[in-house]
Amino acid sequence: MAPRVVLLPGDGIGPEITASATEVLNAVGAGLDYDERPFGGASIDAYGSALSDETLNACRQADAVLLAAVGGPKWDTTDPDMPRPEQGLLGLRKGLGLFANLRPVKPIPALYDASPLKREVIERTDLLVVRELTGGIYFGAKTRTEDRASDDCVYTRAEIERIARVAFNTARSRVTSVDKANVLETSRLWRAVVREIHGREYPNIELEHLLVDNAAMRLVAAPRHFEVILTENMFGDILSDEAAMLTGSIGMLPSASLGDRKPGLFEPVHGSAPDIAGTGQANPLAMILSAAMLLRHGLGMEAQAAAVESAVERALAEGLRTPDLGGTANTKEATRAILQHL
Numbered sequence: 001m002a003p004r005v006v007l008l009p010g011d012g013i014g015p016e017i018t019a020s021a022t023e024v025l026n027a028v029g030a031g032l033d034y035d036e037r038p039f040g041g042a043s044i045d046a047y048g049s050a051l052s053d054e055t056l057n058a059c060r061q062a063d064a065v066l067l068a069a070v071g072g073p074k075w076d077t078t079d080p081d082m083p084r085p086e087q088g089l090l091g092l093r094k095g096l097g098l099f100a101n102l103r104p105v106k107p108i109p110a111l112y113d114a115s116p117l118k119r120e121v122i123e124r125t126d127l128l129v130v131r132e133l134t135g136g137i138y139f140g141a142k143t144r145t146e147d148r149a150s151d152d153c154v155y156t157r158a159e160i161e162r163i164a165r166v167a168f169n170t171a172r173s174r175v176t177s178v179d180k181a182n183v184l185e186t187s188r189l190w191r192a193v194v195r196e197i198h199g200r201e202y203p204n205i206e207l208e209h210l211l212v213d214n215a216a217m218r219l220v221a222a223p224r225h226f227e228v229i230l231t232e233n234m235f236g237d238i239l240s241d242e243a244a245m246l247t248g249s250i251g252m253l254p255s256a257s258l259g260d261r262k263p264g265l266f267e268p269v270h271g272s273a274p275d276i277a278g279t280g281q282a283n284p285l286a287m288i289l290s291a292a293m294l295l296r297h298g299l300g301m302e303a304q305a306a307a308v309e310s311a312v313e314r315a316l317a318e319g320l321r322t323p324d325l326g327g328t329a330n331t332k333e334a335t336r337a338i339l340q341h342l
């Protein structure tokens with residue numbers, strides 16, 4: 001039976017880059033069965049909520065979920081009682097139990113000079129951000145009155161243990177755990193639990209702890225230092241956008257969100273880019289590389305995943321550049337360039 005993939009194009013540039021990804025998936029012979037659903041702002045418009053029960057159930061029954069991005073000015077509001085597109089994304093991650101977000105950052109040599117950072121700084125960088133995705137300040141209780149607001153940041157031992165194991169299991173030699181243990185109680189528990197798991201289960205992997213402000217600085221000063229960055233939900237969100245610039249553009253960074261069981265969710269790190277939506281200028285590569293992660297981590301199709309990644313690398317080596325990378329190729333031309341190299 002063909003693997004079933006739920007497609008969530010979402011908002012802004014989402015539909016444009018989803019079309020690129022499905023073209024590539026079809027061309028690589030993945031033989032997938034798609035079930036496309038409105039999500040985020042599109043779902044608010046259709047059903048009044050960013051994630052409908054039907055869509056969540058369809059995702060639960062799928063073999064994998066491919067998401068582009070949600071959000072946009074149409075649904076931007078500071079009113080706590082109005083629905084927001086981003087609630088759909090958080091609800092989906094929580095609803096599918098996707099506690100581990102893997103964000104690989106490996107600049108492609110052809111793009112070394114497309115980064116605002118110096119080539120000698122970024123060369124041979126190959127790191128993985130392991131971001132905790134269903135806890136922390138994103139999911140704690142929220143309060144809001146006219147004059148006061150609060151967001152609780154909560155982590156339990158079990159939540160820290162399971163994400164720490166993901167980081168140690170993927171590391172070859174070093175894990176850098178990033179926290180704010182000089183200020184936050186959650187970070188002090190984080191540090192203590194990571195240390196315990198390390199000592200008990202992974203003594204052969206090197207563990208270091210960095211404070212998040214220092215980590216943000218080191219990430220652009222000496223990115224080669226990092227192999228696996230293990231961190232909580234919000235720090236991982238911020239550090240991964242920063243790390244994207246090592247690859248030349250936020251339009252290059254894919255991710256996989258995984259739990260204990262199928263399905264995984266595969267999504268670019270960037271958002272719906274409302275400023276360029278509808279112009280045909282979006283870089284589809286983060287989305288196409290997310291589709292490759294879906295093939296590998298979601299469906300076990302390693303050969304097809306590698307074929308997509310290698311087509312991306314060769315197209316870039318031959319000069320493919322979208323505007324975010326300093327070039328002029330539009331979304332369709334970029335997609336065609338990848339297809340030619342498949």
Ligand code: NAD
Pocket residue numbers: 013068069070071072073086089250251267268269270271272273274275276281282283284286324
């Ligand atoms: P963004 O990532 O959408 O855009 C930031 C900048 O990067 C913009 O200038 C944009 O044009 C550019 N950019 C992003 N992706 C690009 C691509 N593929 N090709 C070329 N340029 C690209 O972040 P933002 O502007 O802060 O947020 C816009 C909306 O997206 C917000 O509603 C936010 O909540 C949402 N968002 C959603 C996701 C998601 O669905 N996973 C992720 C991040 C932000």
Ligand code: IPM
Pocket residue numbers: 071086089090237269271
């Ligand atoms: C991301 C996004 C989301 C996050 C938002 C849209 C909720 O920024 O996937 O990085 O903060 O996790």
Ligand code: MN
Pocket residue numbers: 237238241269
């Ligand atoms: Mn983000």
